[in-house]
Amino acid sequence: MEEKKTWDLVSLASIPLVMTLGNSxxxxxxxxxxxELNISSLxxxxxxxxxxxxxxxxxxxxxxxxxxxxxxxxxxxSLIIAAIGxxxxxxxxWQVKDAYGIIIIGRVLQGVGAAGASPIVMPLVGDIFQNESDVSNGLGVIETSNTFGKVLSPILGAALAAIVxxxxxxxxxxxxxxxxxxxxFLVQTPPMTTKPPKLDAFIRSIKYIFKNEGRWLYAVFLIGCICMFVLFGVLFYLSTMLEEQHKIDGIKKGIILAIPLAALCFSSYVTGKTIxxxxxxxxxITVVGLVILTIANFSVAFSKDIYVLLTAMFAxxxxxxxxxxxLDALVTEGIEKEERGTITSIYSSMRFVGVALGPPVVAVLMKASHFTLFAVITLISLISVFITTKFIKPTEDD
Structure with a gap:
C-alpha cells in the first residue's frame, strides 16, 4: 500500500470506529x-x-x-449532525424528567449523521487507491476498525456508564x-475527473447496473443484512441475560460482550489481508464464515450454559x-467508480436494516424460549449460506 496514503486510511478508519461507538x-x-427511564425492553x-x-x-x-x-x-x-444528536x-x-422522547430525537439526528458518514468511507477507499489489491486491503482495515469499535464499545460504554x-x-x-x-486535515481526496451525470441519466445507469448485476448484488445486500441482524440481536440477548440471570454488569459485562467481537475484529483483519x-x-471465505455462523447458532440452541453461549458467540x-x-470488496470492486457511492450506500443501508431489526426481533423471540430464539437465528443463518452458494458466482476473469 502506498506509504503516503497511510494517514488517509487511518483517518477514514476513524469514521466507522466512531459511528460504531455511537451505537454499540x-x-x-x-x-x-x-x-432509569422506567420503560419496556421493546x-x-x-x-x-x-x-x-x-x-x-x-x-x-x-x-x-x-x-x-x-x-x-x-x-x-454529517459528522457534525451526529455530534449534535x-x-x-x-x-x-441529564436535565429532562421524562427524557425518552427527546433521547429518541437525538438518536434520530445521530442516525442522520451516520447515514452521511460511515457508508461513504467504502467508495472513498476505492477512489483513493487505484490498485484493486490495495482497495481490498484498505477495506479490510476499514472493516477491522468497524469491528474494533464493536470490541471497544461494550467496555467503554460500561466504563462511562459507571461514572453516570x-x-x-x-x-x-x-x-x-x-x-x-x-x-x-489528513485525507486528500482525488479530484473529480468527470462531470457527474444528471439525475435522470444517473437513475438510468443505476437501473442498468441492477438489471445486469442484480443477481449477485441483491444476494450481497441480503447477506450483509443477515450478518448484522444476527450480531446485534444476539448481543442484545447476551447483554440482557448477563444482567438479569447472572447479575453481571458494569465493566465486567462489557469485557464479556467484547469477547465475540474481538474474534470478529481479528478475522476481519486476516480476511482483508488474505482475499x-x-x-x-x-x-x-464468505461461505465458510456463514457455515461457521450457522453451526455456532445451532449448537447454542440446546444449552443455556453461559460458557457454551460465549464459545458459540466467539465462533x-x-x-x-x-x-x-x-462482501465489502465484492461490492466496491464490482462497481464502476461513478456509481460506486450509491451502490455501496445501498449495501450499507441493508446492513443497517439488520442492525435495526436485531434487538426488537430478539426482544420478542426471547419471550417465547431460548430454543425458539436460536432456532430462528440458525434458520436465517442457513438461508444466508444457500443465497451465497446459489447467487454469488464470480468467475476467474472477474
Whole structure:
C-alpha cells in the first residue's frame, strides 16, 4: 500500500470506529437505561433501532450526493449532525424528567449523521487507491476498525456508564470532533475527473447496473443484512441475560460482550489481508464464515450454559468477520467508480436494516424460549449460506 496514503486510511478508519461507538456503546447500558427511564425492553431496544432506521432511508441519498459533490463535502457535515444528536440525547438524559422522547430525537439526528458518514468511507477507499489489491486491503482495515469499535464499545460504554449512566451520550460528540479534524486535515481526496451525470441519466445507469448485476448484488445486500441482524440481536440477548440471570454488569459485562467481537475484529483483519482481488476466494471465505455462523447458532440452541453461549458467540464472530470484508470488496470492486457511492450506500443501508431489526426481533423471540430464539437465528443463518452458494458466482476473469 502506498506509504503516503497511510494517514488517509487511518483517518477514514476513524469514521466507522466512531459511528460504531455511537451505537454499540449503548448495548451494555440498555438494561440500566430501561430502569432509569422506567420503560419496556421493546422501548429501550428502539434507542438502537431508531438510529438505524433513519440511516436506512438516508444512506442511498447520501451516496448519490457523494457521487455528485464529493465524499468529504458530505462526510464532514454529517459528522457534525451526529455530534449534535449525541449532545441532545445526553442533555435530555441529564436535565429532562421524562427524557425518552427527546433521547429518541437525538438518536434520530445521530442516525442522520451516520447515514452521511460511515457508508461513504467504502467508495472513498476505492477512489483513493487505484490498485484493486490495495482497495481490498484498505477495506479490510476499514472493516477491522468497524469491528474494533464493536470490541471497544461494550467496555467503554460500561466504563462511562459507571461514572453516570448517560455519559456515553456525551462521549460520542467528542469522538466525532476528533474524526472531523482527521478527515479535514489528513485525507486528500482525488479530484473529480468527470462531470457527474444528471439525475435522470444517473437513475438510468443505476437501473442498468441492477438489471445486469442484480443477481449477485441483491444476494450481497441480503447477506450483509443477515450478518448484522444476527450480531446485534444476539448481543442484545447476551447483554440482557448477563444482567438479569447472572447479575453481571458494569465493566465486567462489557469485557464479556467484547469477547465475540474481538474474534470478529481479528478475522476481519486476516480476511482483508488474505482475499486480495480474487473474487472466487471472496465467495469461498464468505461461505465458510456463514457455515461457521450457522453451526455456532445451532449448537447454542440446546444449552443455556453461559460458557457454551460465549464459545458459540466467539465462533459466530469469527464467521461474520470472514464474511463482511469479502462482501465489502465484492461490492466496491464490482462497481464502476461513478456509481460506486450509491451502490455501496445501498449495501450499507441493508446492513443497517439488520442492525435495526436485531434487538426488537430478539426482544420478542426471547419471550417465547431460548430454543425458539436460536432456532430462528440458525434458520436465517442457513438461508444466508444457500443465497451465497446459489447467487454469488464470480468467475476467474472477474
Amino acid at each position: 456503546m449503548l448495548i451494555p447500558v440498555l438494561p440500566t437505561i430501561e430502569k 422501548q429501550v431496544s428502539m434507542i438502537i433501532t431508531v438510529y438505524s432506521v433513519v440511516a436506512i432511508f438516508l444512506i442511498p441519498i447520501a451516496g448519490y450526493l457523494s457521487d455528485q459533490f464529493g465524499r468529504k463535502r458530505i462526510i464532514i457535515p 449525541g449532545l441532545i440525547s445526553g442533555w435530555a438524559s 449512566w448517560f455519559m456515553p451520550f456525551f462521549a460520542f460528540p467528542v469522538f466525532c470532533l476528533i474524526s472531523i479534524a482527521m478527515i479535514s 486480495g482481488q480474487d473474487k472466487i476466494k471472496m465467495k469461498v 459466530s464472530g469469527l464467521g461474520i468477520g470472514c464474511a463482511l470484508p469479502s
